[in-house]
Every structure is written in C-alpha cells, then in structure tokens.
Amino acid sequence: MMKIKKIALLILVATVFTGCFEDLDDNPISSKDVKDFVWKGMNSYYLYKENIPNLANDRFTNDSEYSEYLNGFSTPEELFESLIHDREHVDRFSWITSDYIALEQFLSGNSQSTGAEFDFYFEPGSTTQLFGVIRLVLNNSPAENQGLQRGQIFNAINGTSLTESNYSALLNQSSYTLNLANYNNNGTPSITDDSIDSTSESVTLSRxxxxxxxIHKTEIIEVNGENVGYLMYNGFTSSYNNQLNFAFDDFQANNVQHLILDLRYNPGGSILSATLLGSMITGQFNGEVFSKLEYNSDLQSNNTIYNFTDSFSGNSINSLNLNKVYILTTDSSASASEMIINSLSPYIDVIQIGQVTTGKSQASITIYDSPDYGRSGANPNHNYALQPLVAKTVNSLDQSVPSSGITPTITINENPMNYGALGHEDEPLLATAIQHIIDNGRVSAPEQYDFKRIKSTVDDHPLQNDMYID
Incomplete structure (x- = not known):
C-alpha cells in the first residue's frame, strides 16, 4: 500500500471572523460589557453548560463576584474559550466573532473568494516542503474564469516555495499567483521516487x-438501461432550497431510479435544508421522524422534531421515493451532511463511498447581544456574536453521529493521482458507485494511497463544519 502524508490549511473560523478587541478608549462600549454578553449568552444556550462549572446558574452570589470574574479575562475571546467543553475532543466547533455581518454573509453563502478549494500534501521524501492540489473550482468564479481545473498542482505562491510554516500566510492574501507544477511518479508504483516538478506556468487569482x-453539478447517467442521477451538493444553504427542489424535479422528470449524492466537500448548514433533501430522496415516509434536536437541561422545551415532509413554503417537494441512496464523502463531509446519512439510515439503504466523515452531530445558532439574543435589537455599539453548539441531532432511533465520524461502506481516499473530473463516470468515487449499481453490490475498492487528511479548506476561509438552526 502506497503512503503519502497530507496536510491542509488550518485557519480556525474564529480567526477568520474574530479580530483583536480594539483600544477601549476608541470604543463606545467597554470590554466588560461584551464579556457580560458572552457569559450570559453561553449560560443561556450552551449545549455543554452542565460540564462547565463557571456557567452554573448559581455560580455567583452577588454582582461584585460576577464583575471580578469578568475582569479576570483580558478579552471576550479569552472568556469565551474558557467556557468551551473539551475543545480538542468534544466541542471543536463553537466560536466567537467580532464581525457578525461577515458571519451572516458567510452563512448565507456569500464571502470573499477566488472560487478555488485546495488540498495540501508534503512533497515525497520531505517533512517541510508542500505542494497543493486544486480539489474544487466553483462555478462562475475567478478560478473558473482563469481556466483552473480540479487536479492541477502548484508548489509555490508568488514564486515562494510552499512550506508547512508559510503556506497559510501566502494563501491568506486578497490576490496571489499560483506557480503550477507537475506530479512525476517516475513510472513506478512507489511514491518514494516521486517528485514535484516546477513549470513556467502560473495563474493569478483575486478574491x-x-x-x-x-448545487454545484447535476448529471443523469444511463446505466444498464436505467437512469442514475448525480448531484454534487456543497452546502445546506436554505436560500437555495427552491433550486434544490428544481434539481429533483429534473431527476423526477427523467425517471431517475438511482441517486448518487456527492457530499464530499459539504461542511453542513441548515437543518431545514437537510430535512427537505431527505424528503426529496425518499417521499414514502411523509410525517415520520427524520431527525430530532436535543438541547441542554434548561432548554428541554426547545427540543424539536423534524419530520419528513411533502412541501415547504407553499411548494410541493419533488420526491424520488428511493429505497437506496449512494452518498460520497470525505473527512470534509460534516454536520448536516452527516445528519443526512444518520437520519436516512433507519429507513433506506445508505451506501457511503469515500472517507470517514468529520464526526459532528451538534447544531449551533447565532447569538447576538440583544434582550432575546436574536438579531433584532442587537447592541449597535459592537458587532460581536457567538456561534456556540446549542443542541445535538439524533435520528429516529435516538442514534447520534459518532465523534469519530461515520465509516464508509467502501473506503476510497482521494490522492494527488486520482482527482478525476467531478461528474464523469471514470472519477473514482462516482465510478465505484456506478459499479456497485451494475454489480448489485459486488464491488471492491480500488488500490488505496494511505495518507492522512488533517483538514481541508477553501483558499481564504475554512470550512466551518457547521450545522445551524434556521
């Protein structure tokens, strides 16, 4: 088995949206007031409140003790981080921002972007030098307009070779030039003698x-006289629910009998959108439990059941009434993507192909500094907001997604030598799903390249791995 080690850009969402708290003399609100909002918001909503003694309702006996506690933290960010339960293993996802305008735009699918997503690997034989692979080029983006394609390789930015210590800073610019390269396997199956060869080609990208x-791509593929629908869906964004329903209208009109749902780069999003997608895939379970949300002990009245449905916002759902679905995943598949797998599994066969998913069954909401923590009436003197985990999802059998992720039915790792064209029948993950349909389940995974995917990201923002409550 060939081994190649991979790393990817790790810039926490908190870094993207959280700036340093400015000089208090220049602000109309004090740091202490923002810290008061942080503590009260977390005390009211945090899913793991019972695991944090400092969030107990009886933690402070008087205002003076509470004030002294807040003064013990230099910034709102420091206080917020102190209230997180087991950041490394349990809550890897709650965060704070000092710019909720940017947060709102990001959650709605709007951001500053070049439209390129990358994976990063160590060069063969090196523990410091890196090269990048373009894994996704978004439609109608600067990256697409520049002719970039999935699978292209680069080993420098602005002429500077990529290393483990500099690649994130080089990439985190409003404009930069990718210096393209070739992966040379030297005609052998072993990677030990492989090399990354620089070229004279370069492409400049601006956000x-x-x-x-x-809805990145849809295809209808004929397989043994039957129609197979392919949908690459990159985010559960509720403002695109109608477009998602239109895609299933096309599948329905073309008598699609099998569905391959590509969630390999889908970090999550709206729970409502996930429920609607589950209803579009099926249709025969209308009114039955799709998923359940469970809150902390103080908010049990907020517990919510999401049922399969046949309509939304006055629109009839276009359902395929399938008893089996193929879902393609990587470790970037998170939250609502995992919810789809977990919530459909009690009802239909889910054939998962690719890699183990992220392992996130919790949902978050945006908490503002307002009387009811909603957007209306938010304090006009600052733009801080919280995005903490407030509930966990379970399926109809009360099963949650393991924190270690969901293990695929058939394991296939993407690697620098197999980034096939998305939606093409010979792309490895899609090809395996098609072969599974043809052979009625008798299919084995292709040869694996054993590498560790630490984290994957777009060029200028991390995938936030979020599932939020509409």
Whole structure:
C-alpha cells in the first residue's frame, strides 16, 4: 500500500471572523460589557453548560463576584474559550466573532473568494516542503474564469516555495499567483521516487464578493438501461432550497431510479435544508421522524422534531421515493451532511463511498447581544456574536453521529493521482458507485494511497463544519 502524508490549511473560523478587541478608549462600549454578553449568552444556550462549572446558574452570589470574574479575562475571546467543553475532543466547533455581518454573509453563502478549494500534501521524501492540489473550482468564479481545473498542482505562491510554516500566510492574501507544477511518479508504483516538478506556468487569482450556489453539478447517467442521477451538493444553504427542489424535479422528470449524492466537500448548514433533501430522496415516509434536536437541561422545551415532509413554503417537494441512496464523502463531509446519512439510515439503504466523515452531530445558532439574543435589537455599539453548539441531532432511533465520524461502506481516499473530473463516470468515487449499481453490490475498492487528511479548506476561509438552526 502506497503512503503519502497530507496536510491542509488550518485557519480556525474564529480567526477568520474574530479580530483583536480594539483600544477601549476608541470604543463606545467597554470590554466588560461584551464579556457580560458572552457569559450570559453561553449560560443561556450552551449545549455543554452542565460540564462547565463557571456557567452554573448559581455560580455567583452577588454582582461584585460576577464583575471580578469578568475582569479576570483580558478579552471576550479569552472568556469565551474558557467556557468551551473539551475543545480538542468534544466541542471543536463553537466560536466567537467580532464581525457578525461577515458571519451572516458567510452563512448565507456569500464571502470573499477566488472560487478555488485546495488540498495540501508534503512533497515525497520531505517533512517541510508542500505542494497543493486544486480539489474544487466553483462555478462562475475567478478560478473558473482563469481556466483552473480540479487536479492541477502548484508548489509555490508568488514564486515562494510552499512550506508547512508559510503556506497559510501566502494563501491568506486578497490576490496571489499560483506557480503550477507537475506530479512525476517516475513510472513506478512507489511514491518514494516521486517528485514535484516546477513549470513556467502560473495563474493569478483575486478574491471577489462571491455567492456560491451549493448545487454545484447535476448529471443523469444511463446505466444498464436505467437512469442514475448525480448531484454534487456543497452546502445546506436554505436560500437555495427552491433550486434544490428544481434539481429533483429534473431527476423526477427523467425517471431517475438511482441517486448518487456527492457530499464530499459539504461542511453542513441548515437543518431545514437537510430535512427537505431527505424528503426529496425518499417521499414514502411523509410525517415520520427524520431527525430530532436535543438541547441542554434548561432548554428541554426547545427540543424539536423534524419530520419528513411533502412541501415547504407553499411548494410541493419533488420526491424520488428511493429505497437506496449512494452518498460520497470525505473527512470534509460534516454536520448536516452527516445528519443526512444518520437520519436516512433507519429507513433506506445508505451506501457511503469515500472517507470517514468529520464526526459532528451538534447544531449551533447565532447569538447576538440583544434582550432575546436574536438579531433584532442587537447592541449597535459592537458587532460581536457567538456561534456556540446549542443542541445535538439524533435520528429516529435516538442514534447520534459518532465523534469519530461515520465509516464508509467502501473506503476510497482521494490522492494527488486520482482527482478525476467531478461528474464523469471514470472519477473514482462516482465510478465505484456506478459499479456497485451494475454489480448489485459486488464491488471492491480500488488500490488505496494511505495518507492522512488533517483538514481541508477553501483558499481564504475554512470550512466551518457547521450545522445551524434556521
């Protein structure tokens, strides 16, 4: 088995949206007031409140003790981080931002982006030098307009070779030039003698305000006289629910009998959108439990059941009434993507192909500094907001997604030598799903390249791995 080690850009969402708290003399609100909002918001909503003694309702006996506690933290960010339960293993996802305008735009699919997503690997034989692979080029983006394609390789930015210590800073610019390279396997199956060969080609990318349509690609593929629908869906964005329903209208009109749902780069999003997608895939379970949300002990009245449905916002859902679905995943598949797998599994066969998913069954909401923590009436003197985990999802059998992720039925790792064209029948993950349909389940995974995917990201923002409550 060939081994190649991979790393990817790790810039926490908190870094993207959280700036240093400015000099208090220049602000109309004090740091202490923001810290008061942080503590009260977490005390009211945090899913793991019972695991944090400092969030107990009886933690402070008087206002003076509470004030002294808040003064013990230099910034709102420091206080917030102190209230997180087991950051490394349990709550890897709650965060704080000092710019909720940017947060709102990001959650709605709007951001500053070049439209390129990358994976990063160590060069063969090196523990410091890196090369990048373009894993996704978004539609109608600067990256697409520049002719970039999935699978292209680069080993420098602005002429500077990529290393483990500099690649994130080089990439985190409003405009930069990718210096393209070739992967040379030297004609052998072993990677020990492989090399990354520089070329004279380069492409300059600049970020623009970009709104991503999460319905990246649809195809209808004929297999043994039957129609197979392929949908690459990159984010559960509720503002695109109608477009998602239109895609299933096309599948329905073409008598699609098998569905391959590509969630390999889908980090999550709206629970409502996930429920609607589950209803579009099926249709025969209308009114039955799709998923359940469970809150902390103080908010049990907020517990919510999401049922399969045949309509939304006055629109009839276009359902395929399938008893089996193929879902393609990587470790970037998170939250609502995992909810789809977990919530459909009690009802239909889910054939998962690819890699183990992220392992996130919790949902978050945006908490503002307002009387009811909603957007209306938010304090006009600052733009801080919280995005904490407030509930966990379970399926109809009360099963949650393991924190270690969901293990695929058939394991296939993407690697620098197999980034096939998305939606093409010979792309490895899609090809395996098609072969599974042809052979009625008698299929084995292709040869694996054993590498560790630490984290994957777009060029300028991390995938937030979020599932939020509409």
């Amino acid at each position: 623009i305000n970009y709104s991503e349509n999460p």
